[in-house]
Each structure stands twice: as structure tokens, then as C-alpha cells.
Amino acid sequence: MARPVERRRHRTRQRREVLELLAATDEFISARQVHARLRERGSTIGLTTVYRTVQVLADAGEIDAVRLGSGEQHYRRCRDGHHHHHLICRHCFRTVEITGPAVEAWSRQIGGEHGYTDINHTVELFGTCNDCRQVAG
Ligand SMILES: [Zn+2]
Ligand SMILES: [Zn+2]
Ligand SMILES: [Zn+2]
Numbered sequence: 001m002a003r004p005v006e007r008r009r010h011r012t013r014q015r016r017e018v019l020e021l022l023a024a025t026d027e028f029i030s031a032r033q034v035h036a037r038l039r040e041r042g043s044t045i046g047l048t049t050v051y052r053t054v055q056v057l058a059d060a061g062e063i064d065a066v067r068l069g070s071g072e073q074h075y076r077r078c079r080d081g082h083h084h085h086h087l088i089c090r091h092c093f094r095t096v097e098i099t100g101p102a103v104e105a106w107s108r109q110i111g112g113e114h115g116y117t118d119i120n121h122t123v124e125l126f127g128t129c130n131d132c133r134q135v136a137g
Contacts, residue, residue: 015056017038018038018054018057022034028064028095030075032047034054034075064076076095084097085100085124087126087127088124089126089129090127092129103121
């Protein structure tokens with residue numbers, strides 16, 4: 001009888017570990033990076049668990065997921081719980097949360113013009129952040 005409870009506690013702790021790491025991270029990072037950074041902090045969490053945990057958190061909308069670099073999913077815990085977009089440095093993946101009122105109005109208008117409902121969209125902006133620009137000279 002104690003076992004399911006133990007497992008549940010275990011999952012809760014792993015979830016909290018991942019959320020705390022992402023909350024303290026400014027850039028989008030991959031599941032492998034989440035795993036490596038948690039291990040550096042002394043965590044015993046396994047890579048498979050990290051992959052499963054970030055997937056569950058992303059599905060629940062608690063963290064954001066964006067395919068970056070070679071197409072691997074990267075994750076970030078954003079402060080804005082509402083719909084927003086990202087300005088992402090293409091070198092270090094440091095990210096600024098942005099809103100796009102013009103994009104929202106445009107997507108509603110275009111959808112309406114064509115009789116489509118339930119429109120959603122994915123818009124991310126990519127650039128070179130100030131730090132990366134200075135490194136490049
Ligand atoms: Zn976000
Ligand atoms: Zn950068
Ligand atoms: Zn939008």
C-alpha cells in the first residue's frame with residue numbers, strides 16, 4: 001500500500017526539481033541540459049525521467065517548448081502565464097518574453113476573413129543578444 005504513495009512523492013519531487021531549475025534559467029534549454037545541470041547540483045534524477053517530466057510539464061502548459069538548433073525541443077519556465085511570444089538569441093538561446101498585439105489582431109482578422117475559427121499561431125523572433133554580439137566583436 002505504501003508503494004504508490006512513495007512513487008507519487010518521488011514524482012512530485014522530480015517535478016519540483018525540474019521546475020526550480022527552469023525557474024532559475026533565463027534561456028531555453030534541452031532535456032539533456034536540464035539533466036546535466038540537475039546532476040551538477042547533486043540530483044540523482046535520471047535522463048529518462050527528465051524527458052518524461054518536461055513533456056508532462058509542457059503538455060500542462062507549465063513550461064514552454066520550442067524546437068531550437070538542430071530541431072531538439074528546448075524548454076523554459078516563463079513568468080507570463082498568458083499567451084506570449086519569445087525573442088530568442090540564436091547563439092545562447094537567452095530569451096525575452098514579448099507580446100505581439102499586432103500579431104494577435106492580424107491572426108484573428110485573417111482567420112475571420114476566411115471563415116476559420118479556433119485560430120492559433122506560433123511566432124518566435126530570433127536575433128543576436130547584446131552579450132553574444134560583444135563576444136563576436
Ligand atoms: Zn514563454
Ligand atoms: Zn546570446
Ligand atoms: Zn500570439
